[in-house]
Amino acid sequence: MRALLVRGLVAGAVAGLFAALFAWAVAEPAVDAAIGYEAAKEAAAGSAGAPEVVPRALQKTLGLATATTVYGAAVGGLFALAFALSWRRLLGGGPGRAALTLAAIAFVVVFLVPFLKYPANPPAVGDPESIDRRTALFVTMIWISIAASVAAVRAAQAVRRRWQHALSPAGGRLLAALGYAAIVAAAALALPAIRELPRDFPATTLWSFRIGSVGTQAVLWAVLGAAFAEAAERLLAGRSLWFGSVSARTGRAGVAADTSRSGGGP
Incomplete structure (x- = not known):
């Protein structure tokens, strides 16, 4: 279990970095546009906006990367636990294929379906x-x-x-x-x-932000699934990955002990 958990944490952190890059390129321009819309409304109403505690340039670079990396690591740890519990009982097949399947299911269940009911709005709106x-x-x-x-x-x-x-x-x-x-x-x-949402809020800005939100999560889960799939395959094969070599016997025995408690296939 510990070997899978460590790999899940690292895979999640890597996925968080990739998600941050996507969000910076796709979602953050829409956030800037939404902030500009809100500032224009406040200026037209003659009211001063709230003071900026953290500079916007820092928010969308270092702040974004830190948040998504920490979030990705946490999600990766939970993903590793879910994989250990569900591989043999529900998913079956090789560990790589099972990890990719679980990541796709988790993307739909944990993010996409709730998002369809309550889609995200830019932070300056609402x-x-x-x-x-x-x-x-x-x-x-x-x-x-x-x-x-x-x-x-x-x-x-x-x-x-x-x-x-x-x-x-x-x-x-x-x-x-x-x-x-x-x-x-x-x-x-x-x-x-x-x-x-205000009636006059730009539809293109809203659409771009929501596409960026979905894409960021899709990148996170895709990279997490792929990285963890590779890590799990290497663990079972006894090949080294990140933390030195792992004997084939130890790898297979450790993962089998974690997953066999759940029984057979679906």
């Missing part, structure tokens, strides 16, 4: 007094999405155990996906909507 409510609703949608994925998989497994000869593995995965979609769709309809 009511500052409602930020706690917006954050709480977004986090609620994340937890609902995660819980729905777990419930859907468990339900599909129960159905397969009962009708083992009537439902193929592919059918079980399809059933889990449909169950997940039904749960999150019901939750999205039940949770309140938030509409705070």
Whole structure:
């Protein structure tokens, strides 16, 4: 477990750096445009804006890189734990392929589905007094999405155990996906909507920011999945990666001990 966790932390930190580069190139120009829009509105109203505590140039360079790297490392550690628990029981196949599959699923469940319900707005736009409510609703949608994925998989497994000869593995995965979609769709309809964008806010700026937000997360999860897949494959093969050589016997035994507790394939 420790070997996988360390590799997850490092892979996540690397993914965070790549995500920072993408965000700096794609999302930050939209943030600058949104800040300019807000400043223009305040100037037209004759009110002075809030003083800049941290210079904008520092925010979108060193601050951005630090935040995404720390966030990526934390996500990578959780990813490694999730991989150890789900590889043999749910994902199956080789560790590299399983890591890539898990990263794709996590991107959809942890980010994309909650984002579709509560898409991100540029930081200078919206009511500052409602930020706690917006954050709480977004986090609620994340937890609902995660819980729905777990419930859907468990339900599909129960159905397969009962009708083992009537439902193929592919059918079980399809059933889990449909169950997940039904749960999150019901939750999205039940949770309140938030509409705070001014009517005159530039649509191109909003579109660019949201594309940048999705792209940043996509880069994070793609690099995390690829880096962790390579690390897991090397660990099992006993090849060195980052921290010196690992014997094949130790690598296989350590990962097998972590994953075999969860049982067989899907």
